[in-house]
Amino acid sequence: MQILIVDDSASIREITGDILKTSGYSQILTAKSGEEALEILSRPRDASKEKKIDLILMDMVMPGMGGIEACRKIKENERFHHVPVIMVTAIKDMEMLKLAFETGVNDYIQKPVNPVELLVRVRSALSLKSEIDKRQDKESELLDLTTELKETNEKLRNFEKAIHDMQIGLTIANPEGKIIYCNPAEAKMHNYSPEELIGKDARIFAPEKLWKPMERKKLKKIDSFRRETSNVRKDGTTFPVQLLSDVVINDSGEPIAVITTCEDITGRTKAKQELKDAHDKLEQRVKERTEELSGTNTLLREEIRERKKVEESLRLSENEYHTLFQQFSALLEAIPDSLILFGPDLNILWSNHGKAKIFGLKQKQARGEYSAIVEKIYEDSDDWPVKKCFKSGKEESDEVSTEDGMMLNIRAFPIIDEKGKVSNVLELIIDVTEKASLQAEAMKAGHLASIGELSAGVAHEINNPINGIINCGQLIEKKLGQTEKVEELASMIIKEGKRVAKIVKALLSFARNRGDKVEAVSLETVLWESLALTEAHLRKDGITLNIDFPPDLPLVTANDQQIEQVFLNLINNARYALNEKYPRDDKNKVLEIKAQTLMRDKKLYLRTVFHDSGPGISKKIINRVINPFFTTKPPKEGTGLGLSISHGIIDDHGGKLTIESKEDKFTKVIVELPTREEMQ
Incomplete structure (x- = not known):
C-alpha cells in the first residue's frame, strides 16, 4: 500500500x-x-x-x-x-x-x-x-458473464427461428411412431396446424394401403433412408413427395427417434413426366420420320441436355437438405446447457453432450434411467420439475443446489399428444453457479459500501451526545448544592447516554452478518434502525422527515439485515434526489415514509412507501432504473447496483418493489411484503 x-x-x-x-x-x-x-x-x-x-x-x-x-x-x-x-x-x-x-x-x-x-x-x-x-x-466479471449469456441466447433464438422458418417440412417421431415435433412448413404442406399433429401417428401422412407398423428391430438396422412416394393432405388429396429419414440411436443401440424431412416435388414430378412424354414423342417421330434423322438427332441431344440439367438440380437439392439436417443435429449437440427428452416412463429418450458435461458422466452413462441424476439433486423425486410437468401439463421450473456446490436452473417443457396428455417432457438444465456467486458478491460489496458511507455520519452523531454528557457532568460538579438542578442534569445525562447506546446498537445490528436467516420482523423497528444510521445526514442536509406508521402493524417473515439494506438504499437515493433539486434548505425538501396494510389476491400485504419531492424520473428511463449498472448519478457517485440489489431482495422475499414518478414533481418507491401469517 x-x-x-x-x-x-x-x-x-x-x-x-x-x-x-x-x-x-x-x-x-x-x-x-x-x-x-x-x-x-x-x-x-x-x-x-x-x-x-x-x-x-x-x-x-x-x-x-x-x-x-x-x-x-x-x-x-x-x-x-x-x-x-x-x-x-x-x-x-x-x-x-x-x-x-x-x-x-x-x-x-x-x-x-x-x-x-x-x-x-x-x-x-x-x-x-x-x-x-x-x-x-x-x-x-459480472458484466462479462452477462454479455456472454446474451450472445448465447441470441444464437439459440437464431437457431429456433431457422428451424421455424425452414421451407422444407421436418417431423420428429418417437420409436412408436407418434409425432413429437413438426415445423410450420410440414403442417402447412398437409393443411394442418402444428398443434393438430403433435401426438398423432406419423402414418397419418401416408395412404392407408401403405400403412405398416413401425418396429424397433427394423429401426435398429436402418441408419437413414430416402424415398419418393405420395402423401395425403387433411382433405384426402394426395401429392408427390421426397422423404429423407434418419434414425437416432442411443449409446445402447436403441432407436429413440426418427427425424424426417419432406419436400413437395409436385413440380419436379411434372417435369419428369413432361420429359418422359417428350422422350416418347421423340421415339415415335424417329419411327415415323426416319428420313428426318438429322433434325431428330439434334432435337434429341437438346432434350437430353435439358434432362441432365434437371437431374443435376435434383441431386444438388438432395445434398442441401441432407447437409441442413446434419447441421441441425450438430447444433443441438453444441449447446453447452443440458437438453434431455423424457418418455412417459421417465426414461431418457435423447440427450445432448451438455448433460454429460454438467453431471460429470460419460455419454453412455448419460442415457437410460433418470434416477441416478435425480438422486444427485432431490431427496423427494416428486419435487423434480420433469415429474411435476408430466402431472400438471404445464411448464415447471426450479433452482437448486447440488451436494457438489453447483447452482442449477432446471426447466421442464411438456409435449402434448392428440388426446391433450403429456407424451414427453423436454428438460433444460443451466449451470448458474458462477452467476449466483457474482450476484452474492455484488450484494456483499453493496453492504460494505453502505457501512463506509454511514461511518462519518455515525461518528458525528455519537460525538454530539457524548459532549452533552460531559457538559452535564461538569455542571453537576458545580451544582452539588442545588438538588433540583442536579436531578434535571442527571436526567439529561441518562437521555444522552441512551441516545449513544441506540446509535451504537443500530450500527452493530447493520454491520453484523446474519447470512440468509429469516424470522418474524417488525418493519417499523427496521425503519428506525435505518434512520438511526442516516438521520445525521438528513438533518445536516436540512431534509424534513415525516413518518406515518400505524400501531399494531403485522409482522413479516424476512431477513431483517437485507430489508434494512433496502431501506438504507431507498433513503440515501431520496436524500441524493432532494439535494440535487434543493441544494440549500427549503420547505419542500421533505421525505415521507408511510406504511399500511392491503389485500391482494386474498392475501394480506404490508406496503411501505418512500415519497420524496425531488426532480423525479423521466418516462424514458423509469423502466430501466432497476437494471443492473444503470444509474443517473455521475460515475464517482454510484454503481447502478443499489436498486437492482434491492429489487432482487424484495423479490426473493415474495414481495414487490415498484416505482412511480413524475418528472420535476416527485418519486415514490413502493415496497410490498407478504405478512408473516400469509407466508406460513
Whole structure:
C-alpha cells in the first residue's frame, strides 16, 4: 500500500511518515502543496514497476492551492476518484468541514494528530479502498458473464427461428411412431396446424394401403433412408413427395427417434413426366420420320441436355437438405446447457453432450434411467420439475443446489399428444453457479459500501451526545448544592447516554452478518434502525422527515439485515434526489415514509412507501432504473447496483418493489411484503 502525505510543514510530513512507517507502511510519498500532489498523481506509471497511490493524507490550509481545492481536482479525475482522502486540519469550523466532505473527502483528523487515531483511520480507509477494488473487479466479471449469456441466447433464438422458418417440412417421431415435433412448413404442406399433429401417428401422412407398423428391430438396422412416394393432405388429396429419414440411436443401440424431412416435388414430378412424354414423342417421330434423322438427332441431344440439367438440380437439392439436417443435429449437440427428452416412463429418450458435461458422466452413462441424476439433486423425486410437468401439463421450473456446490436452473417443457396428455417432457438444465456467486458478491460489496458511507455520519452523531454528557457532568460538579438542578442534569445525562447506546446498537445490528436467516420482523423497528444510521445526514442536509406508521402493524417473515439494506438504499437515493433539486434548505425538501396494510389476491400485504419531492424520473428511463449498472448519478457517485440489489431482495422475499414518478414533481418507491401469517 502506498500513501501520499500532503502538508506545507516539513516537520508534520516527517512525523506523520514516521508514525506510518513504524506501523509497517513503508511506501510513503510526500508533497508540500496541492500543486505538487497533483503533479505526483499525474506522473505516468509503469504498472510492473511502480505501485499506485492507495490513500492521501491532505492538509486543509496550505499556500497556493489548499486541500479542499486539491481534493476537488483529484475526485474529478476518473483515475483517482476512488482513492480515499483523509483531511488533516486544526480547523474546527463545521461549514469548512462540510465543504470538504462535499468535494469528496472521506474522513478527517484534528491536529495535533493522535498516532493511534491516525493509524485507525488509515487502516479503515485502506480496508474500504481494498473492498471497493474487489467490488469493481467482481462487477467487471459480472458484466462479462452477462454479455456472454446474451450472445448465447441470441444464437439459440437464431437457431429456433431457422428451424421455424425452414421451407422444407421436418417431423420428429418417437420409436412408436407418434409425432413429437413438426415445423410450420410440414403442417402447412398437409393443411394442418402444428398443434393438430403433435401426438398423432406419423402414418397419418401416408395412404392407408401403405400403412405398416413401425418396429424397433427394423429401426435398429436402418441408419437413414430416402424415398419418393405420395402423401395425403387433411382433405384426402394426395401429392408427390421426397422423404429423407434418419434414425437416432442411443449409446445402447436403441432407436429413440426418427427425424424426417419432406419436400413437395409436385413440380419436379411434372417435369419428369413432361420429359418422359417428350422422350416418347421423340421415339415415335424417329419411327415415323426416319428420313428426318438429322433434325431428330439434334432435337434429341437438346432434350437430353435439358434432362441432365434437371437431374443435376435434383441431386444438388438432395445434398442441401441432407447437409441442413446434419447441421441441425450438430447444433443441438453444441449447446453447452443440458437438453434431455423424457418418455412417459421417465426414461431418457435423447440427450445432448451438455448433460454429460454438467453431471460429470460419460455419454453412455448419460442415457437410460433418470434416477441416478435425480438422486444427485432431490431427496423427494416428486419435487423434480420433469415429474411435476408430466402431472400438471404445464411448464415447471426450479433452482437448486447440488451436494457438489453447483447452482442449477432446471426447466421442464411438456409435449402434448392428440388426446391433450403429456407424451414427453423436454428438460433444460443451466449451470448458474458462477452467476449466483457474482450476484452474492455484488450484494456483499453493496453492504460494505453502505457501512463506509454511514461511518462519518455515525461518528458525528455519537460525538454530539457524548459532549452533552460531559457538559452535564461538569455542571453537576458545580451544582452539588442545588438538588433540583442536579436531578434535571442527571436526567439529561441518562437521555444522552441512551441516545449513544441506540446509535451504537443500530450500527452493530447493520454491520453484523446474519447470512440468509429469516424470522418474524417488525418493519417499523427496521425503519428506525435505518434512520438511526442516516438521520445525521438528513438533518445536516436540512431534509424534513415525516413518518406515518400505524400501531399494531403485522409482522413479516424476512431477513431483517437485507430489508434494512433496502431501506438504507431507498433513503440515501431520496436524500441524493432532494439535494440535487434543493441544494440549500427549503420547505419542500421533505421525505415521507408511510406504511399500511392491503389485500391482494386474498392475501394480506404490508406496503411501505418512500415519497420524496425531488426532480423525479423521466418516462424514458423509469423502466430501466432497476437494471443492473444503470444509474443517473455521475460515475464517482454510484454503481447502478443499489436498486437492482434491492429489487432482487424484495423479490426473493415474495414481495414487490415498484416505482412511480413524475418528472420535476416527485418519486415514490413502493415496497410490498407478504405478512408473516400469509407466508406460513
